[in-house]
Amino acid sequence: MIDAAMNRDQLEETKLGMRPHRGLLEEFWHNFKRNKLSLVGGVIVVLFFILGFLAPLLTPCNPVKQFDALRGEHNPLPPLSRSKEGHLFLLGSDKFGRDILARALYGTRTLLELAVGAIAIAFVLGVFMGAVAGYTKGSWLDELIMRAVDIMLSFPTLVLAIALLGAFGIGKTHIGPIVLSNMVKIMVVIAITYSPRFARLMRGVVLQEMTEDYVAASKVAGASGGRIITREVFVNTMPPIMVQASLMMATTVLTSSSLSFLGLGLQPPRPSLGIMLNEARDFLFLGAWWYAIVPGVFISLVILGFNLLGDGLRDSLDPRQARRVQR
């Protein structure tokens, strides 16, 4: 039984004036490095980014090339088997005779592209809205933005994405003279779905920072409103936002792969991990386990990596966690 309150107080009392004072960022980095889990997460994430980025170099073949295809479908081949022409399917082939490893690599690439793009847009949108709302706290603008955020949040993310895609349709979309590729459209849809969370978070963090002493000091020193918020407040609001961004990358990957599983994402023959899982369903009873396991594991690992990273970042920020003691 650990009596944390008792000893926290005593510890605080008994360890005075000792360690050199660390800034928030340094403290953060120091704790982050010590946290093994977040390092693992970071490694996984970086690994998959590399895989995705270098897909064209690492791929054993063209992901849409169909080996041995006579007409349409045929049975998927297990890992380490060969096509009639001698191509080695390292992780097996799919129903069209395409190399699963190649498709998985490219699938990872598009998945990460999508997720990063979506989060970037959501971030910019959400952080901007949240900052404006926070800074003009109490005004009609603040109310308006927060009401909009509340309403958006009353839609479950996947449902909202499905509804929006349902409206826009699948495939390329033409809005007047503008043509949106499918990928961009999905990115925008997901971004719209997640920006409210960023907005709400940013507003909360901004409000908190505004009550800090240094902001009041700034105001007294005569700094204008814009300067206050952009320089000092912004820097200090970034750490918690970054934590959320990482965790949201995890959910974004989850949502976008769910969408493609449902057939609402990137359309075939573009390789997509979600679609591979969908196709795999029909072949489970024929014993083609690799068809489902490979893309599934890829997706799971990416999500796992972001979760570990985000958890680790969050723990590094929490001063209580940081002062965890031995024995």
Place this chain on the structure above:
Amino acid sequence: MSAMLLQINDLITRFYTEDGVVNAVDDNSLYLNERETLGIVGESGSGKTVTALSVMGLIENPGRIEHGKILFKGQDLLGKSEKQMQEIRGKDIAMVFQDSLSSLNPTLTVGEQIGRVLRFHTKLSSKRIQHRVVELLKQVGIPEPEKRATNYPHEFSGGMRQRALIAMAISCNPALLILDEPTTALDVTIEAQIFELVNRLKEEFGMGTILITHDLAVVANSCNRVIIMYAGRIVEEALVDSLYERPLHPYTRGLLNSILRLEEETQGTLFSIPGEVPDLIDLPDGCNFSPRCRYANERCWQLDPQLEEIAPGRRAACLRVNDIDE
């Protein structure tokens, strides 16, 4: 002379932290008689609270009581099991902490929380417990006790919460009451009321009391004897009057000088002891107080002073105690 209620011998309590070993209580001995009030005075980190927690048996990871004896009514508390200690806590020895909004469970009524203590330590019926709770609230000066017993902690003011905590502590008529900075978070007027209450209760119930505080002024009114602690060690012990009349240890002098006296003229600057409390993991060689002591000499920097009996009931840990004069 009253009997010895509490006797602490050579207590050593350490905390094993990631940054090093903290000697929170560094080989201290003290005693308390029945019906006596002992004040333990020191700054944050001096070890005063850890001493109290050691008595209560509430030192947990990463802390450990390494050495010593704690005799309560003749029995060594350090030899007791957790279960045995649970019976003693709240019943024979009770501790009141500094109030904070979260000292009381927000989801239970105040009456339920006091009643719980009674249920654990007595065999009283529910009805009797209910009566006793109201009685206790009345005794600590809370108006409308019947109604207040059904209130939740957030409906109480800070002063009232402190009274409720005291009510909880005295509910089973403990022989020893420990108060840890009971009024630090409260206004001066409320503070006065609380001390008046404690004094009255002491008279009525004859409890031995330990009052832990950083405020020497508070000690003057409530205590018989005083112990001054610094960096985990006891540096002086005396009867209250003797201490005020003639403080021996330089630290004590410093503390006394820091108290603003209204009667005297204050010319010039406010007095405060220069320097900071040392890092308990990295204590200075020689006397712990030497870096901040204006009387410190070569010997002080090198030798660690022991707590010595200068006169009956008078102890001080200073190498220059006989040399210094005001």
Place this chain on the structure above:
Amino acid sequence: MGTYILKRLLLAVPTLVVASMVIFLLIHIAPGGPVRVMLGPMQDEVLVAKLRHQLGLDLPLYQQYLRWAGKALHGDLGISVTIQRGASVMSLIVQRFSVTLEVAFLSIVVALLIAVSTGILSALRQNRLPDHIARVIALLGVSIPNFFLGIMLILLFGVYFLKPWGAGGFVPLRESIGGNLIRMLLPAIALGTAYSAIVMRMMRSAMLDVMGQDYVRTARAMGIGWASIVRKDIIKNALIPVVTVMGNAIGYLLGGSIVTETVFRLPGVGNLIITGVFRRDFPVIQGIVLTIVVVRIVVNLIVDLLYSYLDPRIRYGRGE
């Protein structure tokens, strides 16, 4: 507490109204207009005009909204245009809702039982083996997408263990209770795992927060037994933030059931909305989204109620 509930209710109504407006507008953001989309390749101008009039799409926007909203309040969510011509959307939803509800309900019950008990255990045995195991499983539960988990379960039970119920499909309750329930097992696990993991993590973290609170220290100092402290101080207070998470995560369940129904081929509402998207049946899409949003808002209200009941600070407001 009364004012608190009233305030939440009052807040819920405009949220619902605006959300419904958004849903309503969904049709109209489809490029080319809803009618052309629904007709697909058969773009006869006369037909287009006729359909527009029939669906009331030639009226000004706000009037359309009012018509639609008014009908919705009476339970009329329109007519399906492509899935089942002429069938009322409401009847389609009602038909399938019980299936979705059953899966969701089972998932929640099992998930909560596991999550709460594991969370409590994990916190009490912090950093020891049971805690580490639980945290790893929870992390996996949150990271493995539910469709992948569902497929793996099918692989395991349907293919390798050759259980007939392992392949999905649905047996109505009136036909066979056993048959129905066993087929709900895998979908419930697939759907509930992530939810369970989220709640478990919250429970654990809330417990740890509470364990560091001063009132736990007070109770210990008064000699209160650990069992009583765990029950009345720790768990009682930790449940408060957990209840909020339980409610919020329902949103995840609503979305997740769409996926789960697709994986296990269950005739629920989730399956229906996907078909609606593929067949461009806007009334169906709108009707289902509206239903989901209503459910979400209602659940939030219930959670608020529960929250105010559990936390006396909300129930009795500011005292003194």
